[in-house]
């Protein structure tokens with residue numbers, strides 16, 4: 285592993301084009317010996333019942349996440365092995381680590397039934413992680429667009445595309461999986477296995493840990509809010525964003541601002557409100573300070589609280605309702621989200637963190653011609669567009685804190701307990717923060733915006 289790391293650290297500013305390699309580099313990297321094994325963050329199949337009887341909150345990722353030495357997987361056609369310099373924690377790492385709503389080994393078993401290549405994934409350990417920034421080490425048969433030495437980030441959509449269903453929108457492929465969640469060999473490790481059509485150029489002005497942090501949430505927020513497959517946000521829209529300083533929300537807020545819309549940010553503390561202001565948002569609601577209680581003690585929702593919330597939104601928008609609600613908290617907020625959306629507006633949802641059995645008053649939906657749109661991750665094109673905005677410095681990473689690989693349990697604990705802001709990074713092979721910048725001029729133009737989030741967080 286040392287030889288690989290030395291070669292990457294020696295690359296400095298040699299690269300000639302985004303995703304391209306300097307002459308000779310591809311052959312040099314292809315000649316580097318692969319180690320037999322590498323360090324990876326895992327959950328273990330024989331521990332999936334370790335939290336039996338505990339509440340969700342008491343299930344502790346620090347107990348279930350391990351740092352193991354694991355063998356390098358066999359490389360298949362259309363795939364790439366990548367040396368991971370940095371990764372990040374997503375909420376899906378929390379779900380895997382607490383074995384909710386079900387142990388992710390069920391996904392690996394299903395993949396394992398798919399054929400010879402799928403079988404590699406069905407192991408007694410699951411290497412998690414759905415983001416990476418790193419360097420291609422090997423490519424499999426049939427890979428022409430990428431070569432060893434390319435500096436890359438990976439999006440997390442793994443598709444087989446053998447069925448016609450996925451060919452208009454790859455998210456509709458019946459064998460669509462989230463890499464590092466529904467597949468093995470994820471990014472919270474020193475080496476990762478991806479399909480080559482997950483690769484995208486690493487933004488050249490960012491450090492490894494900054495480049496690894498937007499990936500999953502940035503692409504998801506892009507499809508959910510901006511893409512025609514999601515809400516199709518347009519200039520002038522008012523967009524209510526739940527968890528606006530969190531993983532998804534910090535990118536949704538930036539997309540709204542960059543796209544000429546007005547974000548109405550909802551957060552749960554003054555510090556998080558400050559983070560939203562640091563991104564440029566002006567309309568911010570502190571849901572804790574204002575004490576919204578959408579659900580009463582009796583287990584029923586209280587429409588008076590929806591109304592109070594709607595009134596507050598109008599105060600911030602000059603009397604207007606929101607065109608789009610960017611939903612993900614789910615059960616706790618969904619009734620309010622449907623209520624406050626303007627006539628003809630869109631509630632777009634990609635998750636149900638607080639519970640997936642939603643209740644809302646359907647009269648407010650059908651009588652006001654609103655629509656609910658389901659959204660899930662992003663196709664390659666959408667992920668590419670979202671990454672391109674990062675690479676151009678139009679959208680910035682929202683990294684708040686960085687941990688070492690062996691501290692991933694604590695990083696996941698922070699996200700599970702909502703102690704974090706934006707994204708939490710993890711260093712894999714990178715020996716320290718701050719490495720990997722290839723375009724200092726572009727960085728200098730955006731350094732204030734990049735630093736603003738972290739300073740406020």
Ligand SMILES: NC(=O)c1ccc[n+]([C@@H]2O[C@H](COP(=O)([O-])OP(=O)(O)OC[C@H]3O[C@@H](n4cnc5c(N)ncnc54)[C@H](OP(=O)(O)O)[C@@H]3O)[C@@H](O)[C@H]2O)c1
Pocket residue numbers: 374375376500501504526527528529530531532533550551552553556571612613616617634635636637638659660661662699702706
């Ligand atoms: N389908 C997909 O492709 C996809 C992709 C990414 C994420 N997700 C899912 O989306 C969810 C959020 O992910 P994330 O990365 O943004 O997580 P995150 O970084 O934890 O941010 C979520 C934010 O939502 C707010 N929130 C949480 N519970 C809430 C509640 N009961 N009521 C109101 N606000 C609440 C919190 O902000 P405040 O406390 O400041 O209000 C929290 O910081 C997770 O369930 C994740 O699994 C789905």
